[in-house]
Amino acid sequence: MSETPVIYCRCAYANALPVEVKDGVLQNLCEASTPVQAVSDLCEMSARNDPRLAQIAEQAKKGPVKIAACYPRAVRWLFHAAGSPLPEENVEIVNLREQSVEDATRALTSS
Amino acid sequence: MVSNEAHPLEVILYEGRHSHPLSAELRFSVMSGLLDRGYAVTRVMASPENSTAPTHHRLLVIADFGGESPRIEDAAGEIDLAARDISGLGGEEILELVENHRGDEGLEMNQPGQWKPWFPVIDYDRCTNCMQCLSFCLFDVYGVDDENKIQVQNNDNCKTNCPACSRVCPEVAIMFPKYAGGPINGDVVSDSDLEREKMKVDISSLLGGDIYSSLRRRSDDAKSRFSKERSPDKALSERKKCLIKLAGDGMIPADVLENLPSPQEIAERAEMAAAKAKSALAANQ
Numbered sequence: 164m165s166e167t168p169v170i171y172c173r174c175a176y177a178n179a180l181p182v183e184v185k186d187g188v189l190q191n192l193c194e195a196s197t198p199v200q201a202v203s204d205l206c207e208m209s210a211r212n213d214p215r216l217a218q219i220a221e222q223a224k225k226g227p228v229k230i231a232a233c234y235p236r237a238v239r240w241l242f243h244a245a246g247s248p249l250p251e252e253n254v255e256i257v258n259l260r261e262q263s264v265e266d267a268t269r270a271l272t273s274s
Numbered sequence: 275m276v277s278n279e280a281h282p283l284e285v286i287l288y289e290g291r292h293s294h295p296l297s298a299e300l301r302f303s304v305m306s307g308l309l310d311r312g313y314a315v316t317r318v319m320a321s322p323e324n325s326t327a328p329t330h331h332r333l334l335v336i337a338d339f340g341g342e343s344p345r346i347e348d349a350a351g352e353i354d355l356a357a358r359d360i361s362g363l364g365g366e367e368i369l370e371l372v373e374n375h376r377g378d379e380g381l382e383m384n385q386p387g388q389w390k391p392w393f394p395v396i397d398y399d400r401c402t403n404c405m406q407c408l409s410f411c412l413f414d415v416y417g418v419d420d421e422n423k424i425q426v427q428n429n430d431n432c433k434t435n436c437p438a439c440s441r442v443c444p445e446v447a448i449m450f451p452k453y454a455g456g457p458i459n460g461d462v463v464s465d466s467d468l469e470r471e472k473m474k475v476d477i478s479s480l481l482g483g484d485i486y487s488s489l490r491r492r493s494d495d496a497k498s499r500f501s502k503e504r505s506p507d508k509a510l511s512e513r514k515k516c517l518i519k520l521a522g523d524g525m526i527p528a529d530v531l532e533n534l535p536s537p538q539e540i541a542e543r544a545e546m547a548a549a550k551a552k553s554a555l556a557a558n559q
Binding site for chain 2: 173175176177179186189190193194196198199200201202203204206207209210211215233234235236237238240241243244260
């Protein structure tokens, strides 16, 4: 089981993520021993320039981070829009809009 | 009222030393419930001194402490910490406990349902700084920075569910992450997307900057479909027809059409946007 921190986005403000996927992945994360930082909505945070985005970006500079959210291109530029660009290295973005629960969980919890 | 301030409270679901772990079912119930109410939740399993929890100025630590909430404080005095024991509580009761704590502290925060985070996100790997989006948008969403680089400056002005500016972008560089379809939602841009977007630019240019400009200099624009318009009102009427067609195609929400500015405002805004774009382009040459 991976000790890499997982940032999980719930997309709670617009429900762009399939409910069965975001619920299934969160359920699996809750059953695993993976450290999870869950946020309500990365878009909402980006709109407010939430300082936690900067903390996540800083965290990624120090070590690997996995982000469970939506399309990687959107996620990367959402961070950039908030003035907290993610580093090129160390960040794996798992796309909950496209991937199955099983594939996403495997990507998030594997070493 | 939507706040642009940072969230005032973060919840730590603590399952480390001196606490009992929750069942996976209850953990999911609590985490999903809090997230759906707009909270950020970090699950901490290590001892606090070894945790990777993000620092936040106000944290509520919830845990099954076995019946009594411990007194906790930040040794550095930088974080306002509170702890609540959740032993024996069900999911709904825990959510209520958190909501009550926030209420007692008088902390307002954004919550899902109040607002949809809808605004353009620029992919600068694709953007060529052509300023078409700035020229097109009637609502002053775009501007330029000190180096005349295009940027989104007024998120709140963006019209919810309207992705029209992304259709104008010849490089498919504008995303709306909450949009249903790709590549506007951030999906990978394909060659066919680029071809399709070029066609849309032609349509959009008729509806956007060229039309606004035509209000001012129609007679100079013989090729414009509106070149024969004799009055700004008639040109705007035609423009609206085209916009309604686009709305019918699902490209522009109907409520955006219903809330278009007055003809005079459109002319003024278009002139201002065009001037900003022109100035930025000139500065970049």
